[in-house]
Amino acid sequence: MSHTATVREYYDLVDAGETDALVALFAPDVTYERPGQSPIEGREALRTFYERDRPLSDGSHEVGEVVADGGTVAVRGQFEGRQAGDPVEFWFADFHTFDDAGLITHRQTFTDRDEV
Structure with missing residues (x-):
């Protein structure tokens, strides 16, 4: 599967709540960085997250632009769902870095939200 296809699958799996398949897209030593929060380190911590x-639930990602450059895929899109029971809608930009085995080793999210 191409890196771009893997990233698109990631958003589908998040929206479907398919945690096992989602976590399988990531390397065992993955790092996930989000605005204003400590990094999530490792597959098991990612699973727990x-x-x-x-903090987001009952939502869906609308993937807009996807740009691939070697082992990095950048995505711009919009999320609509709930946070702490309240409706939310916001834009995001994500960067996914892949290893030679095609697993995501680093993920970084940028958004105007304090917590995602």
């Missing part, structure tokens, strides 16, 4: 700690 998506199963229990993610």
